[in-house]
Amino acid sequence: MRLNTLKPAPGSKHRAKRVGRGIGCTWGKTCGKGHKGQKARTGGGSPPGFEGGQMPLQRRLPKFGFTSLKSLKREEVRLSDLTKLKTTEVDMAALHAAGLVRGNTKYVKVIFDKAIDKAITLKGIKITQGAKKALESAGGKLA
Secondary structure (H helix, E strand, O other), rough: HHHHHOOOOOOOOOOOOOOOOOOOOHHOOOOOOOOOHHHHOOOOOOOOOOOOOOOHHHOOOOOOOOOOOHHEEEEEEEEEHHHOOOOOOOHHHHHHHHHOOOOOOOOOEOOOOOOOOOOEOOOOEEEHHHHHHHHHHHHOOEO
């Protein structure tokens, strides 16, 4: 295959319709556009998104994302990240000190990602069921 031999697939390209060539071709005089009006003119028609004067959808919708204030106070921490901490008792202060959560975080939930082998005690932190099973099987507990 060479660049100078490339061509479109057969039947994918059509000849342009030649309009305005007299009464014998069906597309004479008004060229299939009817009589007068905005759509009959050169460059006529409404712009994309125009809804006849009604406020268009793209102007009705908000132009930037919405961030829930709840999401700014809540975070998730992986179970395997807790094994990297030096302490075995984990609470909010330990997570803040280790840099696992932001400073304004009030609620943390531990989620399961893989089994651990370190016994950890959680204080005042929520935990998913899968993470709880993995924590208790490693000898950890909830306080």
